[in-house]
Amino acid sequence: MTTNNIGERIRSRRLQLRLSQEELALKTGYTDRSTINKIEKSTRGLSQDKVTIFARALKTSEAYLLGLVDDPNWRMRTTEENDFIATINDSERILIEKYRAADDEKKRIIAYLLELDK
Numbered sequence: 001m002t003t004n005n006i007g008e009r010i011r012s013r014r015l016q017l018r019l020s021q022e023e024l025a026l027k028t029g030y031t032d033r034s035t036i037n038k039i040e041k042s043t044r045g046l047s048q049d050k051v052t053i054f055a056r057a058l059k060t061s062e063a064y065l066l067g068l069v070d071d072p073n074w075r076m077r078t079t080e081e082n083d084f085i086a087t088i089n090d091s092e093r094i095l096i097e098k099y100r101a102a103d104d105e106k107k108r109i110i111a112y113l114l115e116l117d118k
Contacts, residue, residue, distance in 0.1 A: 005042055016072070
């Protein structure tokens with residue numbers, strides 16, 4: 001693939017994985033396929049957080065979606081990271097990302113709710 005268009009790369013990878021737009025919408029937190037359609041047609045942009053979510057849902061790397069590499073199977077992760085990532089599901093990944101982005105007060109509240117502070 002020679003395109004650097006993220007929408008085209010998302011569509012191409014989705015088709016490779018035989019996912020419908022509806023399935024990809026569910027995996028990426030959207031409510032319906034219309035947003036996926038807009039993204040694939042490049043009428044709607046993506047934040048870096050969403051690029052990461054799409055990369056995981058499409059079993060590829062951010063580098064591939066951004067057009068930095070042409071191999072959708074290319075990974076820039078260590079073996080330990082890949083082993084850890086393989087053991088958690090998409091919902092858990094999203095929770096981890098949101099926790100990492102939270103401020104200290106929110107992290108303290110989460111720890112309290114999960115009884116991690118004992």
